[in-house]
Amino acid sequence: MSPLPEKFTLRPVSPEQVTTVLAPFLARLNREPERHIGYCDDTPEMMVDTLGRMSPVPVDTFRLAFEGERLVGALGFDTDARLGRAWLFGPQVEHEAWHAVADALFTAVCPLLPEHVRELELYYDVRNTRCHEAAVRWGFTSAGDSYVLRFERDGMTGVPHETAESLTPAHHDALKVLHHELWPVSWLTGEQLLEKQDENHRLLVLTEGPELLGYVFAKVQPEFGEGFIEHVAVAERARGRGLGRKLVAAALRWMFSWDEVKVTHLVARAENEPAVRLYRGLGYQVLHPMRAARRPIG
Ligand SMILES: CC(C)(COP(=O)(O)OP(=O)(O)OC[C@H]1O[C@@H](n2cnc3c(N)ncnc32)[C@H](O)[C@@H]1OP(=O)(O)O)[C@@H](O)C(=O)NCCC(=O)NCCS
Incomplete structure (x- = not known):
């Protein structure tokens, strides 16, 4: 030092x-x-x-x-x-x-x-x-690379007109289970996602009867002109059928339905090829290539 x-x-x-x-x-x-x-x-x-x-x-x-x-x-x-x-x-x-x-x-x-x-x-x-x-x-040692991706309002012309349902209590438990399966150690638990829902935080889902096929959690900060997708997930059995793309497109439509929102961001791990290809395919651009590094205390 x-x-x-x-x-x-x-x-x-x-x-x-x-x-x-x-x-x-x-x-x-x-x-x-x-x-x-x-x-x-x-x-x-x-x-x-x-x-x-x-x-x-x-x-x-x-x-x-x-x-x-x-x-x-x-x-x-x-x-x-x-x-x-x-x-x-x-x-x-x-x-x-x-x-x-x-x-x-x-x-x-x-x-x-x-x-x-x-x-x-x-x-x-x-x-x-x-x-x-x-x-x-x-x-500190590396804990993985990721991308901060950016999508501006102009890009919406290329996004399909998808919608998804708002989450109802019938699928609360399924959401918690799927979220925990994918992110057992996350800064936001499934319970916290449910609690955060309000005018500015939206959980959109795709379902088949009682089954939850996937969800996306998006937020807007209209006072700053910003939107953000925090989580998107499709149940393993339902992947590769275009549902992830549908969820992200629906989240983009919801975020840009706010006139104030000019730009949206999200973070994806660099090695998560399905996710990165999905976002890039919809028109997201890499804004920051990022690295996380961690160090234990004591
Ligand atoms: C990422 C995820 C949501 C994609 O959902 P999905 O429904 O399988 O994706 P889609 O079928 O809509 O595919 C959309 C695009 O993603 C890409 N993609 C999807 N699965 C892929 C795979 N296994 N390998 C490479 N690319 C893939 C393709 O480019 C596809 O576009 P195409 O139709 O032009 O080929 C899903 O894999 C998932 O839930 N993963 C675990 C959770 C996760 O990682 N979430 C993202 C955190 S940032």
């Missing part, structure tokens, strides 16, 4: 600075592929929203690096007690002493991790080579 020259200071972030300093800094740097971190947003407004949902709150989990009074770096984390995992937001550094500042931030942030955290995750664009170098130096 490189030592931090004396001209730098590390400080906690005050509640006001979360909105006025931290969010704009993270969002501005995050727009560059060479600095992109997966959990951070590209606009200050979205970043404020994301930071506002964090638990513990950013004043307890972020450290800022200053050269004099100039902000040159930030690092913090979000946690999930159920998974025992923390996701690092950063390191974002704007200084030629990138590695020294990042190392100092990492050293300062690790003692802030709650006890339930047993594993750290970094998620970065593979073009963010400095983050990759820091990950290796800090003992």
